[in-house]
Amino acid sequence: MDTAEIIKAARDGDLNLVKQLLDDGADINAVNGSGASALILAAEKNHFEVVKALVESGADLNIETKMGGTALNRAAETGNVEMMEYLFDKGVKLGSLALIMAARSGNLDAVKLLVEKGADVDYQQRWGHTALMVAAKNGHGEVIKYLLSEGANVYLRDKNGDTAMMIAMENDQEDIAMILKRAGAKTEVKPKKKKAAPVVTEDDEDEEDSMDDTPDVDDLVSDEDAPDEIDLDD
Numbered sequence: 001m002d003t004a005e006i007i008k009a010a011r012d013g014d015l016n017l018v019k020q021l022l023d024d025g026a027d028i029n030a031v032n033g034s035g036a037s038a039l040i041l042a043a044e045k046n047h048f049e050v051v052k053a054l055v056e057s058g059a060d061l062n063i064e065t066k067m068g069g070t071a072l073n074r075a076a077e078t079g080n081v082e083m084m085e086y087l088f089d090k091g092v093k094l095g096s097l098a099l100i101m102a103a104r105s106g107n108l109d110a111v112k113l114l115v116e117k118g119a120d121v122d123y124q125q126r127w128g129h130t131a132l133m134v135a136a137k138n139g140h141g142e143v144i145k146y147l148l149s150e151g152a153n154v155y156l157r158d159k160n161g162d163t164a165m166m167i168a169m170e171n172d173q174e175d176i177a178m179i180l181k182r183a184g185a186k187t188e189v190k191p192k193k194k195k196a197a198p199v200v201t202e203d204d205e206d207e208e209d210s211m212d213d214t215p216d217v218d219d220l221v222s223d224e225d226a227p228d229e230i231d232l233d234d
Helices: 004-012 015-023 038-044 048-056 071-078 081-089 098-105 108-116 131-138 141-149 164-170 174-182
Strands: none
Touching: 004 015, 004 038, 015 048, 038 048, 038 071, 048 081, 071 081, 071 098, 071 108, 081 108, 098 108, 098 131, 108 141, 131 141, 131 164, 131 174, 141 174, 164 174
């Protein structure tokens, strides 16, 4: 049986076809060229009923893409708290980047759930970015306030030496900068130096193998400066 069938069916949210393929013996943990499983793609596309069908049929909750992507972090990125709670109830592991994904998208309820589950509010991925930093860049004030209430450190710096305050200012997020300033962040401006980090690009594979085309920055290893534009995904 072509393993791409169940992956495509899950991505498309075709519950009946997913069930039929499973009955026919499809490999529930088959992955595409990027290492994404049917479960990961169903979570990414918000197909909750497909996610439940796959999980109840024994799908690996913690399978990762080649770059470290997981079903939980897809759900966190889209802000599907119900799906996240379901995955936690079924025993999914809390990945390090889930909070950053939720914060970047401005999904406050998802951020709160992850913190309640034990997520480290000051976790820094390889480029040094924290949930506070990505929320600051994208102007998510309520997420910023919540993270601060949970003790997020406003003084942490990414690999370029930027703090959340500096990132907010560089991205014209004046309201965010004011929130951070009230929390004790210092107003700093440093000369921008040319970034030499590798450019994160989309996967050029064909359609069946390109559904998981957002790299997971936490698994990119480099001694270069952090890029200005990155795609977070874990």
